Amino acid sequence: MRPEHAPKTLRRTTAKGLATRKRIVSTAAELMLTRGIAGTTLDDIGAAATVGRSQMYHYFTDKRELVRDVVRQQTEAIIAHQGPDYDDLTTWEAWQRWRDRMVADSEAGGCVGGCPLGSLGTEVAERDVDARDLVAAGFARWEQGFRDGITTMRERGLLRPDADPHALATTVMVALQGGLLLAQVQRDVRPLAIGLDTAIAAIRRYATGRGVS
Numbered sequence: 001m002r003p004e005h006a007p008k009t010l011r012r013t014t015a016k017g018l019a020t021r022k023r024i025v026s027t028a029a030e031l032m033l034t035r036g037i038a039g040t041t042l043d044d045i046g047a048a049a050t051v052g053r054s055q056m057y058h059y060f061t062d063k064r065e066l067v068r069d070v071v072r073q074q075t076e077a078i079i080a081h082q083g084p085d086y087d088d089l090t091t092w093e094a095w096q097r098w099r100d101r102m103v104a105d106s107e108a109g110g111c112v113g114g115c116p117l118g119s120l121g122t123e124v125a126e127r128d129v130d131a132r133d134l135v136a137a138g139f140a141r142w143e144q145g146f147r148d149g150i151t152t153m154r155e156r157g158l159l160r161p162d163a164d165p166h167a168l169a170t171t172v173m174v175a176l177q178g179g180l181l182l183a184q185v186q187r188d189v190r191p192l193a194i195g196l197d198t199a200i201a202a203i204r205r206y207a208t209g210r211g212v213s
Contacts, residue, residue: 021059021069024049029070029077033116037067037123067124068131074116075138081105082145089149090156095203099196106180107189114184117142118177139173146172150203156210163206168199175199 027049031040042063046056060066079086085098113119117138124131147169153159176199179192 017059020051020055024051024056024059025066025069025073028066029073029116032067032070033113033119037120042066064128064131067120067128068134071117071120071124071131071134071138074120075134075141078115078117078138079142079145082142086145089146090152091158092204092207094149095200099193099200102176102196103189103193106183106192111183111187111189115177115180118180143169143173153203154206157208158210159203159206160208163203168203168206171202172196172199 024045028040028045031044031048035044042056043053045051045066046053056066060069083098083101085094085101089095089098117135121132121135121139124135147165150159150163150165150168154161154163154165175195176192179195182191182195183189
């Protein structure tokens with residue numbers, strides 16, 4: 001059977017098919033970050049990924065399916081980009097290094113783009129329930145890293161028993177997202193730095209004095 005006549009499911013799972021699909025998703029993610037979902041057409045994506053429109057439909061039923069794959073890819077990319085300290089936010093030093101990395105990355109990028117996941121969420125929240133749920137799951141996964149670190153610090157006696165990992169992790173995420181948005185709009189990294197400093201200070205209010213630097 002010639003590749004062009006192979007069933008869609010087979011084309012999607014061959015090594016070449018998976019590579020093509022990945023290229024399409026990566027291209028779509030880049031375009032949607034700068035143009036928005038509504039401002040990015042399948043023809044735009046196909047041209048940038050050097051894939052014909054008919055071939056696009058070999059891999060994606062429609063644009064909504066492609067958007068959902070973009071959300072999944074952006075979630076993976078964001079988690080991977082958090083750095084090694086994100087996986088072990090169990091010391092004040094680790095929190096500070098993670099904070100510094102977020103601020104430095106935003107500054108290095110000229111505060112352009114904001115949060116890719118947040119940008120996607122804003123566009124799909126009222127239009128695509130499935131994509132919205134994927135964005136929510138992405139944020140929940142991201143926030144879990146903060147919650148795990150705070151939980152471990154409490155278990156080790158670095159934080160008081162009344163410290164609420166869920167509430168504090170959400171505080172960090174709110175500060176991060178709000179800071180990224182303001183930094184993007186103002187083209188100034190200071191809102192992000194202030195937001196993260198404030199969130200970490202909220203965690204420090206529960207410090208027992210052990211391991212405090």
